[in-house]
Amino acid sequence: MKKINVKKGAVLQRIGDISSKVFLVESGLLRSYIIDDKGKEHIYMFGPENWLVADSCEPNTPCQLFIDALEDTIINVATKEELLKEGPDLTALLRRLDTMQNRIIMLMSSNAKKRYEHFTKTYPNIIQRVPLKMVASYLGITPEALSRIRNELSKKK
Amino acid sequence: MKKINVKKGAVLQRIGDISSKVFLVESGLLRSYIIDDKGKEHIYMFGPENWLVADSCEPNTPCQLFIDALEDTIINVATKEELLKEGPDLTALLRRLDTMQNRIIMLMSSNAKKRYEHFTKTYPNIIQRVPLKMVASYLGITPEALSRIRNELSKKK
DNA sequence: AGTATTTCTTGATGTACATCAATGCATAGG
DNA sequence: CCTATGCATTGATGTACATCAAGAAATACT
Numbered sequence: 001m002k003k004i005n006v007k008k009g010a011v012l013q014r015i016g017d018i019s020s021k022v023f024l025v026e027s028g029l030l031r032s033y034i035i036d037d038k039g040k041e042h043i044y045m046f047g048p049e050n051w052l053v054a055d056s057c058e059p060n061t062p063c064q065l066f067i068d069a070l071e072d073t074i075i076n077v078a079t080k081e082e083l084l085k086e087g088p089d090l091t092a093l094l095r096r097l098d099t100m101q102n103r104i105i106m107l108m109s110s111n112a113k114k115r116y117e118h119f120t121k122t123y124p125n126i127i128q129r130v131p132l133k134m135v136a137s138y139l140g141i142t143p144e145a146l147s148r149i150r151n152e153l154s155k156k157k
Numbered sequence: 158m159k160k161i162n163v164k165k166g167a168v169l170q171r172i173g174d175i176s177s178k179v180f181l182v183e184s185g186l187l188r189s190y191i192i193d194d195k196g197k198e199h200i201y202m203f204g205p206e207n208w209l210v211a212d213s214c215e216p217n218t219p220c221q222l223f224i225d226a227l228e229d230t231i232i233n234v235a236t237k238e239e240l241l242k243e244g245p246d247l248t249a250l251l252r253r254l255d256t257m258q259n260r261i262i263m264l265m266s267s268n269a270k271k272r273y274e275h276f277t278k279t280y281p282n283i284i285q286r287v288p289l290k291m292v293a294s295y296l297g298i299t300p301e302a303l304s305r306i307r308n309e310l311s312k313k314k
Numbered sequence: 315a316g317t318a319t320t321t322c323t324t325g326a327t328g329t330a331c332a333t334c335a336a337t338g339c340a341t342a343g344g
Numbered sequence: 345c346c347t348a349t350g351c352a353t354t355g356a357t358g359t360a361c362a363t364c365a366a367g368a369a370a371t372a373c374t
Binding site (some may be wrong): 034042044055056057059064080084085088092093094095096097098100101102103104105107108109110137140144 | 184191208237250257261262267
Binding site (some may be wrong): 233261289292300303304305308 | 320322323324
């Protein structure tokens, strides 16, 4: 577990990399994302304070995700092998499974407006720290669509 | 770890249940799914031989998923607490994370046709064992849409 | 075997969101 | 301070898929 500092914009992992590290965020903000075959970015996960950011690809297979820093960030880095040896944090693992299950359920069963409302409730602090187009990317919609949703919601109040 | 037999159609878990069991499928087929606020089913996961089926909700919180049997099925049942005590199968946990990551990436970045093609490649044996409407539900589309996709694909050949 | 029920398909229409294009604003860098 | 680049918004149009409705085919039930 090595502590390192990275500057905003630093790239920690590229698609296709084999070395699969795990990043525990101490302060700052990471993100993981993919680029689809049309060149479009889709944010897989934001990684604020105390989050674990990692590609869940199996050991020794190429990763699918890019990981980079959206802010100056302090992280603890470990390899998966290290973590497995020293006995991983099961609570954290289960919490992650829960998070991913929720994400899948959201993507399958809710329209864009509901996903946005859920996001603002679940991650209230993230929305002020990143451009809206990244929120849109996380939600699986375009910035234009998000703009119209926010517009509509603010009128209602 | 108790071995039990369940008949096709048996319900193993309902939304809101607290007791969170884990089901390891020995033979047969389980499925987990949600029902959205319009009453529509969305299949979260199929559980054929050797799969682990469980709700990833945190301990002592209400579950979000229904789990039932699509075929006569033999399963090994354990509680999460038991599994945690006896040291869980980390490889299986990591594999599950990988599966879920792939699912999220699929849902975010691919259209219905690509998701279907990916599904047939990844789970070639499931498609013969369940009605197509369940495949559609897993893919996040309607049976009608799936029918048209298959139609189109078969013409191409 | 015969009826009921579910499943699959096809067509017509509707809609949530994407795409494209233009404009105003903010932010960053020299 | 000024310009360049990125970001957010708005309108017009396009499209992938949903919904609705009907009929055919498969399956299950007695």
